[in-house]
Amino acid sequence: MGxxxxxxxxxxxxxxxxxxxxxxxxxxxxxxxxxESLHPIxxxxxxxxxxxxxxxxxxxxxxxxxLVLYDCPDLIDASALGDVKELYLTGCTNVxxxxxxxxxxxxxxxxxxxVxxxxxxxxxxxxxxxxxTGIxxxxxxxxxxxxxxxxxTGIxxxxxxxxAIK
Numbered sequence: 186m187g188x189x190x191x192x193x194x195x196x197x198x199x200x201x202x203x204x205x206x207x208x209x210x211x212x213x214x215x216x217x218x219x220x221e222s223l224h225p226i227x228x229x230x231x232x233x234x235x236x237x238x239x240x241x242x243x244x245x246x247x248x249x250x251x252l253v254l255y256d257c258p259d260l261i262d263a264s265a266l267g268d269v270k271e272l273y274l275t276g277c278t279n280v281x282x283x284x285x286x287x288x289x290x291x292x293x294x295x296x297x298x299x300v301x302x303x304x305x306x307x308x309x310x311x312x313x314x315x316x317x318t319g320i321x322x323x324x325x326x327x328x329x330x331x332x333x334x335x336x337x338t339g340i341x342x343x344x345x346x347x348x349a350i351k
């Protein structure tokens with residue numbers, strides 16, 4: 186079963202044709218609903234996509250530098266959000282894969298109870314895993330400067346928390 190929120194998304198590899206990858210971070214077949222912080226791409230970027238792919242991406246969005254999503258049960262795969270600098274996913278209880286979010290600087294996964302693997306998040310500066318009960322190992326988070334592990338009941342051996350962030 187795919188991610189219902191992303192099922193209308195179209196993946197386009199235009200990085201080589203766009204001077205700034207952030208110009209085109211999310212393309213959907215239908216308008217995004219209940220997400221106010223997504224803004225349509227510029228007409229210029231839309232024209233580049235049309236020229237390079239032959240597809241008119243009417244519902245293509247720029248992702249902001251800061252994105253806050255509360256209680257989005259339809260969001261399962263957050264990989265398309267990897268270019269956001271600050272990402273707050275609070276109560277997005279069905280998110281499972283966060284492996285592509287290692288470039289996010291400030292990341293909150295508060296209450297994302299189905300997340301189990303955070304090993305790729307070592308480059309995040311500030312990381313809140315509060316109430317992420319599926320996480321058992323945080324030993325690969327040595328690059329994190331601030332780490333919130335409150336109510337992470339799956340972590341039983343806190344000696345594995347990297348020394349620099351205890």
